[in-house]
Amino acid sequence: MKTALVTGGTSGIGLQISLMLLRKGVHVIICGRNFNSVQEKIAHELPAGAPVSYIKADFTIDKDLVKLVEAAKKTAKKIHYLVHSAGVFYAGRIEEASIENFDELYKVNTRAPFFITKELLEPLQKSQGRVVFINSTAGINSWESIGQYAASKHALSAIAGSFQAELEGDGIKVTSVYPAATDTPMQQKIHLAENRNYDPEKLIPAREVAEIIVDLLFRSSKTVVSEIVIRSLQGRIITKKRQ
Template identity: 30%
Template sequence: MRLTGRTALVTGSTSNIGRAIALAFGAEGAHVLVSGRDEERGDAVVAEIRAAGGKADFVAADLGSAQGARALATEATSVLGHVDILVNNAGLIDPARTEQVREEAFDAVFAVNVKAPVFLVAALAPAMAERGGGVIVNLGSWIARLGVPSGIAYSASKGAVETMTRTWAAEYGPRGVRVNAISPGVVHELGEDHPAAGMMAGTPAGTPGDPEAIARAAVYLASDDAAFVHGITLDVDGGRQHVAVLAGQN
């Protein structure tokens, strides 16, 4: 129960990694605010947390604008009383290559992946500092540092997330707010037969990870176990970033 007595806002927490983080935070004692665009799925996550003995509520959110981010921060503060932990998980993917990318799609990716976290942090981090501390966990991606020939907008946005993580650690760390990021590898609920599974070939893990692996890392970074950890990007990626496994070496 490493998060007992704390409140947590997890954006994009109605499915996949966000859902796993919300469930893990609830199991560790936090009062979790589940947020996303799909109320039915959000209510299902809340029900699951409550059924396990945890505390949770749902707030619908559209993070396509600064206004939407500010509105979510206001609603989260109203529902929870205050926010101790912010997880910037909500993300939008556009797989287009550079020559095919459309301006409206590019802008939409950056609105959700970059602009929304900026305005959520601007709205919530100062209040965390005034209360004596808090935690921000951002979700990056391995694709920010290992180039692939697709998804230019997404990879650029996740590179921005890693940079913002370090900037916010410098801004808010001295005021008691710890800021770190997680860089997941290929993680998908659909498992090994999903087309993305091949992107984990040549890694020690060899297959996609499960959302719970990322959730466990998020619990660590949000808890006092990581009290001396500031400004890092924690790779939870099955070795995708740092290790090459040669065919037939085993």
Template identity: 30%
Template sequence: MSTALQGRSALVTGGNSGIGRAAAKALADLGAHVVISGRDAERGDQVVRDIRASGGRADFVAIDLRDEASARKLAARTRELAGHVDILVNNAGIYPFGPTELTTEQTFDEVFSLNVKVPYFLVAELAPEMVKRGEGSIINLTTMVAEFGQAGMGLYGASKAALVLLTKSWAAEYGPHGVRVNAVSPGPTRTEGTAGMGDDFDQLATTLPARRPGSAEEIAEAIIFLATDRASFVHGAILPVDGGRIAV
């Protein structure tokens, strides 16, 4: 096990599956004490057991993230478990696709609450503490469809486009105080969440120069880069890990 992140703690939202789980395991492998959050306690506890079995440190917080109160509650619980947060990975998100005219107000609010409001207030809660210590890394998970128009993906893309702008704004706000804020922008990625997309998912992947979908572990590699001192001069970047979609 590497010690690149020894003595540091990380909070990964949505860390009980997919990209979040891969990132949590990778951070723990580098020595970080990882706190993961999610709604499914069984899956969350399993991730913790896997990390601990490999010699890492991890805890799980079962929580339904949906608003400012839940974000601040998660931050407080993470402090109880890990003392403080050096690395924040805003990974939790939902991505319903479909025609605009069939979108309900409830769905609209749910998407923006989890994809935008929760990261906003986690940063509001945790970034000032990073500023006091003079260091920290915040990594937001966006998407390639935040950068271009795609039929049926407007709501999801718009929520992540907001997170792109917040990433840049937070980099300007907190960077001068030693806190780096960046984002990873994945392309089509094989996870439990995308398993049900079927032919549409496969067709989207064939449009990429890579001609295949990515894996959660490949996205996690980018998260790890931004979380470590290897990215010490990287601020406000949106790192595309999208199989080359940005090039076409």
């Protein structure tokens, strides 16, 4: 049985990926802080006894990260799929942006995926595994009020590029996925904070992002898909520059 570790597997895109992998018979180690809704969904949507494990960790706390990788290595000798979906979002113009939020963005969006990948190299090497970093179109461009989030995702992109070059000799394939606005609890919070109407029809369904990623994980080929940009049919990647 293959094993996947999915950070942010408790909500949004990571939750959809976890459910799809479980349906395909993969043992999924779900990492997050709140397991109530994922456990409810699994109980509701999957047959009893689905091969799932849970590791609780807050990525802003170093000892939680250490415990996470130790628990993961105890749970599985080989990790075939490592999916980094955990993420936080804060926006704010330069005059109002909070430095504490910037620190949290860095810890959760950039530093944690770096640490977890680094510490799980052995189980990934044993399986010639695949690593997916869920990035964002804000990891390609930047626009007004989004500098701190975009910086955390640009940095993640740099790390992914470097890991890809370093790890391909071990047979490990690394992919960055850059979705535009996707229908998830994170996007609902963004709309609420910006006082905008939430219309899921204008957003990418989280399930579609998950399908693309799971298809990629199951591809066996000699090629590496290093980057995937996903945007909605109605949408476009918006690059706003301040006047």
